[in-house]
Amino acid sequence: MKKAVIIPARYASSRLPGKPLRLLKGKPLVQYAYEIAKNTSAHIVLVATDDKRILEAVKSFGGEAVLTSSDHPSGSDRVAEVVRDMEVDVVVNLQCDEPLLQPQLIDALFEAFKNQKVEIATLIGPLSQEEWIDPNVVKVVRDKEGFALYFSRAPIPYPRDGGGVKEGLYWRHIGVYAYRKETLLKITSLPPSPLELEEKLEQLRFLENGFKIFTVPSIYRSPSVDTEDDLRKVIELLP
Template sequence: MLNALGIIPARYASSRLPGKPLIDLGGQSIIQRVVAQAQKSSLSRVVVATDDERIYRHVLSFGGEVILTSPDHPSGTDRVFEAYQKLDLGAEVDCVINIQGDEPFVQPAQIDALVQLFAATPPPQIATLVKPVLTEEELRSPHLPKVVIDQRGQALYFSRHPLPYQRQHAPEQWLAHHRYLRHIGLYAYRPDILEQITRLAPSPLEIAESLEQLRWLEHGFRIQTTETNLETIGIDTPDDVARALQFLQSQAHA
């Protein structure tokens, strides 16, 4: 059985929603809901990695495992790697799953789909999820990155712009003539690859698109994708909080 470690990076500072992990959603904080969902998966262990004492104490209060990390990390991936180092698990871990701390409804099946990829020989370097684009709104939204993959399901490119460009069709007809995929920001890494990618300097494509995964592609790392049809609700703004509460209410009355 694979030994898969789940790490949830959670920072207090957020330009649009300060203290986001601690926001109450129907009686539980966002970070508590993320932890609960992750614990339903096949992960061997789930750990929160935070830079803030308030989040640290809160996670302990509901019985979660948590590690304090530096406040200076430029990305969640760097925070995940520091937490992994502090756990000092060595060769025991087959893969590390980076679970977004603002995804309170992440599905255990989505986590499991990534873990299962590491049963392959050889296992992937990095893995992530893709989901079919279903609406024009999704296709045009710069907040929902799109991904182009090859015949083996490996990522060729990620963009905030719809790709590919269909020269022979008007943009409003693109969805009818091509199957677009968007990226779901759940990552899995081999531990040795996680260490390597945290040493990389920011790359031109990453800076242009503001997408960290382009740094890895530009440096020659391979990202395996697997498809999901399950939806999640990320929390970035007060409007997202309202949407998440509506979702909770609809689930309660279902």
């Protein structure tokens, strides 16, 4: 199985402009993502960006990067452009917003594709009570085989009889995806779906079109960086 990790890096992030180049202890977020990817079993690691500043930054730390179109509506579309003519079986889409992600979790995603039923896989992690009510934290519920039933910014599942978040039932989505190449090309050819547009979650396009998403649990708490406040919190967690 030929494996690739592609890191889509867009400069014009709405909530944190210039996010891939924002520094954590002197190192840009895109470099954290690249180093995580290089510590996996991936045969190919590549940054896909529409901005020459990011391209030059990646080259400055010895990484590989390519320029892509600036018209892509999502990271998956940018990844699809890069892998379309690439000889690869499984592709991981690793954003620049998970600087504390453990490399073995990416290998766990690759491992999931030994199951021929898996076309798309993603990571999930523990969910706190505070995160459960936070619309910036995406929640996921899944079936008995580990496939996602739904993703939402709303607090799901909802405990009608009260009580707090229950371990093993309440999950936070970690926005790292893996796909079989042919599946990635199919889903990125589809138009945005109604639920995707309503919740602003691209994975709902996959579910609405009948694609199943396998979820790989993580025991690690890996905070993502989407806002200035997130950036400050992650800096405090770095060694």
